[in-house]
Amino acid sequence: MDEQTITIGGELVVGRIGLGAMRLTGEALWGPYADHEGAVDFLRAAVEAGVTLIDTADVYGPHSNEHLIHDALQPYPDGLVVASKGGFVRGSRDFSSVQAIGARSYLQQAARLSARRLGVERIDLYYLHSGHATDASFEDQIETLVGLRDDGVIGHIGLSNISVEQFSIACGITEIAAVTAHFNVADRTNEPLLRAAEAAGSVFVPWQPISLIPPRDERTDVNGPDHLRAVLEPIAEAHGASASQVSLAWLLQHSPAMLPIPGTTSIEHLRQNLAAQNFRLTPEEATAITELAS
Numbered sequence: 700m701d702e703q704t705i706t707i708g709g710e711l712v713v714g715r716i717g718l719g720a721m722r723l724t725g726e727a728l729w730g731p732y733a734d735h736e737g738a739v740d741f742l743r744a745a746v747e748a749g750v751t752l753i754d755t756a757d758v759y760g761p762h763s764n765e766h767l768i769h770d771a772l773q774p775y776p777d778g779l780v781v782a783s784k785g786g787f788v789r790g791s792r793d794f795s796s797v798q799a800i801g802a803r804s805y806l807q808q809a810a811r812l813s814a815r816r817l818g819v820e821r822i823d824l825y826y827l828h829s830g831h832a833t834d835a836s837f838e839d840q841i842e843t844l845v846g847l848r849d850d851g852v853i854g855h856i857g858l859s860n861i862s863v864e865q866f867s868i869a870c871g872i873t874e875i876a877a878v879t880a881h882f883n884v885a886d887r888t889n890e891p892l893l894r895a896a897e898a899a900g901s902v903f904v905p906w907q908p909i910s911l912i913p914p915r916d917e918r919t920d921v922n923g924p925d926h927l928r929a930v931l932e933p934i935a936e937a938h939g940a941s942a943s944q945v946s947l948a949w950l951l952q953h954s955p956a957m958l959p960i961p962g963t964t965s966i967e968h969l970r971q972n973l974a975a976q977n978f979r980l981t982p983e984e985a986t987a988i989t990e991l992a993s
């Protein structure tokens with residue numbers, strides 16, 4: 700891997716900053732995005748601008764996010780990886796209705812229907828969305844993903860929102876290409892998971908990478924509290940950049956396994972996010988941000 704690319708599962712070479720598509724949904728991530736044509740134009744422009752990895756999930760909408768990506772980008776250009784996830788159902792607009800399901804036939808159906816909605820034979824990277832399901836053992840869920848990979852429904856296995864212990868169990872069963880978890884300048888709770896992923900050769904995909912508040916349902920906040928801004932903003936000014944770009948640059952320098960997926964619906968913000976991989980923080984700047992860990 701060079702500094703501008705990262706390789707997933709020894710095969711998928713992508714840029715070091717991807718795009719989280721979750722926000723291209725309705726209010727509260729429920730239903731379709733209001734401006735369908737605008738979202739189609741945005742996704743096409745994002746790929747033109749150099750995005751090579753898009754993160755989605757069947758539960759975004761539910762389903763509407765995968766349909767949108769299909770409408771905008773299928774047939775997919777060579778080199779574009781669309782990663783999806785399965786294992787959550789959402790019974791209503793109310794977030795408390797989200798539930799993790801791990802039953803074999805459910806996960807098998809979820810992956811096959813995601814492939815159908817995306818219009819692909821094989822989903823290059825497919826995550827188990829949550830390690831929290833209790834209706835099947837974690838080991839059984841990993842075996843289900845292995846079966847889907849053997850059947851060619853998915854290319855590589857990823858895990859989302861798991862513990863270090865679960866990661867270790869999964870790695871004992873099969874190769875885990877990627878791990879995704881909440882991680883950003885403000886919240887390093889998942890640092891041990893990052894280090895475990897690094898050691899195993901898995902890519903680490905921080906979600907809400909530029910948010911400066913703890914994870915809360917669909918909420919995110921790139922402005923954050925004063926004590927974080929007091930450190931980030933002077934560094935941003937020194938680089939003629941934004942605090943969000945500094946957050947992304949810090950993530951990339953923090954680990955060679957890092958592949959952030961900032962979410963945006965703005966092509967201007969997307970270009971800024973991609974540009975964050977082109978500047979380096981000084982060691983003093985990086986240390987000042989590292990020391991912000993909560």
Ligand SMILES: NC(=O)c1ccc[n+]([C@@H]2O[C@H](COP(=O)([O-])OP(=O)(O)OC[C@H]3O[C@@H](n4cnc5c(N)ncnc54)[C@H](OP(=O)(O)O)[C@@H]3O)[C@@H](O)[C@H]2O)c1
Nearest residue numbers: 719720721754906907908909910919961962963964965968
């Ligand atoms: N695995 C999981 O359980 C899980 C959970 C949550 C999220 N995710 C994934 O992670 C992705 C990212 O998370 P997220 O979208 O919630 O949070 P995020 O990337 O931390 O932040 C998104 C917010 O930042 C703004 N933004 C983006 N770029 C900006 C920039 N350059 N300058 C200023 N503001 C900027 C966006 O507004 P604009 O639209 O105006 O740019 C949006 O309000 C999601 O899209 C999803 O794919 C995964």
